[in-house]
Amino acid sequence: MSQFGPEYVRAIAPYQAGKPISEVAREFGLDEANIVKLASNENPFGVPESSKQAMAAAAAELGRYPDANGFELKAALSKRYDVPADWITLGNGSNDILEIAAHAFVQKGEAVVYSQYSFAVYALATQGVGGRAIVVPAREFGHDLDAMAAAIDGDTRLVYIANPNNPTGTFIAASHIEAFLTKVPSNVVVVLDEAYNEYLAPEHQFESAQWVRKYPNLVVSRTFSKAYGLAGLRVGFAIAQPIVTDLMNRIRQPFNVNSLAQAAAIAALNDKAFLEQGAKNNAEGYLQLTAAFDELGLEYVPSYGNFVLVKVGNDDGAGARVNLALLQQGVIVRPVGAYGLPQWLRISIGLPGENATFIAALKKALG
Numbered sequence: 250m251s252q253f254g255p256e257y258v259r260a261i262a263p264y265q266a267g268k269p270i271s272e273v274a275r276e277f278g279l280d281e282a283n284i285v286k287l288a289s290n291e292n293p294f295g296v297p298e299s300s301k302q303a304m305a306a307a308a309a310e311l312g313r314y315p316d317a318n319g320f321e322l323k324a325a326l327s328k329r330y331d332v333p334a335d336w337i338t339l340g341n342g343s344n345d346i347l348e349i350a351a352h353a354f355v356q357k358g359e360a361v362v363y364s365q366y367s368f369a370v371y372a373l374a375t376q377g378v379g380g381r382a383i384v385v386p387a388r389e390f391g392h393d394l395d396a397m398a399a400a401i402d403g404d405t406r407l408v409y410i411a412n413p414n415n416p417t418g419t420f421i422a423a424s425h426i427e428a429f430l431t432k433v434p435s436n437v438v439v440v441l442d443e444a445y446n447e448y449l450a451p452e453h454q455f456e457s458a459q460w461v462r463k464y465p466n467l468v469v470s471r472t473f474s475k476a477y478g479l480a481g482l483r484v485g486f487a488i489a490q491p492i493v494t495d496l497m498n499r500i501r502q503p504f505n506v507n508s509l510a511q512a513a514a515i516a517a518l519n520d521k522a523f524l525e526q527g528a529k530n531n532a533e534g535y536l537q538l539t540a541a542f543d544e545l546g547l548e549y550v551p552s553y554g555n556f557v558l559v560k561v562g563n564d565d566g567a568g569a570r571v572n573l574a575l576l577q578q579g580v581i582v583r584p585v586g587a588y589g590l591p592q593w594l595r596i597s598i599g600l601p602g603e604n605a606t607f608i609a610a611l612k613k614a615l616g
């Protein structure tokens with residue numbers, strides 16, 4: 250144990266990211282071109298063409314600092330979500346937003362409420378500020394909002410909710426979230442993390458961005474990493490009332506979203522066709538994967554995101570064992586033992602051919 254830093258920093262278990270393709274190629278002696286990565290909920294179509302063009306144009310100005318205030322991107326978001334530009338905080342990915350919220354609203358010893366099996370970064374952000382985590386047991390792999398409301402104590406300053414949730418894919422209807430918001434004390438900030446919102450079917454979509462008008466303690470968090478295909482660029486944003494936004498901006502690094510990312514995000518935001526293509530592929534891929542799971546008799550959690558959590562065995566070694574057998578065949582998925590789900594794997598939905606490669610490899614892996 251090092252003698253450096255506070256105890257709460259030394260206690261942090263580092264985030265385990267999906268393995269990069271190059272690493273798997275080296276470790277298993279495989280050709281990168283034959284590797285299928287369905288591990289990090291990335292968009293299988295990659296970067297939109299419109300964003301590539303915008304980045305090429307912006308590249309000429311890379312000698313200068315980015316616009317610290319993200320004027321054009323905020324203007325585009327303001328229009329898209331019908332909120333004033335000064336209600337928007339830009340993030341280096343929405344991960345940055347989640348961290349900024351912890352730094353802005355929680356001091357050492359104060360509490361943060363989040364759900365069991367919710368996104369790993371909530372725990373990291375809480376620990377990073379020396380916060381006390383109140384982890385509320387999940388209900389059917391999703392958030393138990395009644396129990397979360399009841400868990401808020403006098404020291405609680407922040408609540409994280411993922412909708413849809415990662416890694417389980419569960420979804421909470423608008424009416425339930427609003428009922429929860431009415432119960433939360435006004436001095437507790439609620440971060441509603443909607444990283445997969447764009448994948449929701451139209452009947453499940455709701456204008457959460459408009460709720461911030463009604464709830465001064467609500468922060469809606471979104472990202473360009475998933476449906477918009479810009480994970481490598483790191484762009485996310487938050488919508489909240491100006492008092493909350495102002496505090497988050499004091500914590501934010503001045504140049505946290507780089508110039509290429511700002512340009513690419515504006516283009517992607519206006520690229521309806523790209524989002525539609527992604528949503529269609531996702532819906533079809535979900536059916537492709539779950540049909541295979543049904544055929545194999547594997548339990549899975551119905552998912553509203555671009556991934557599926559599937560149970561690959563009944564012993565606690567199952568996830569790691571099947572994961573290794575998949576890696577040996579050049580298929581990268583996400584083990585979720587660190588989430589307390591050692592019998593499960595999370596599979597990102599890919600292109601039809603990638604899904605088929607995974608299904609064939611899974612059949613072999615299960616013997």
Ligand SMILES: *Cc1c(COP(=O)(O)O)cnc(C)c1O
Nearest residue numbers: 342343344368415444472474485
């Ligand atoms: C992927 C993800 C994010 C963060 O993505 P960024 O790339 O940092 O924007 C946030 N929340 C959830 C639930 C996610 O799955």
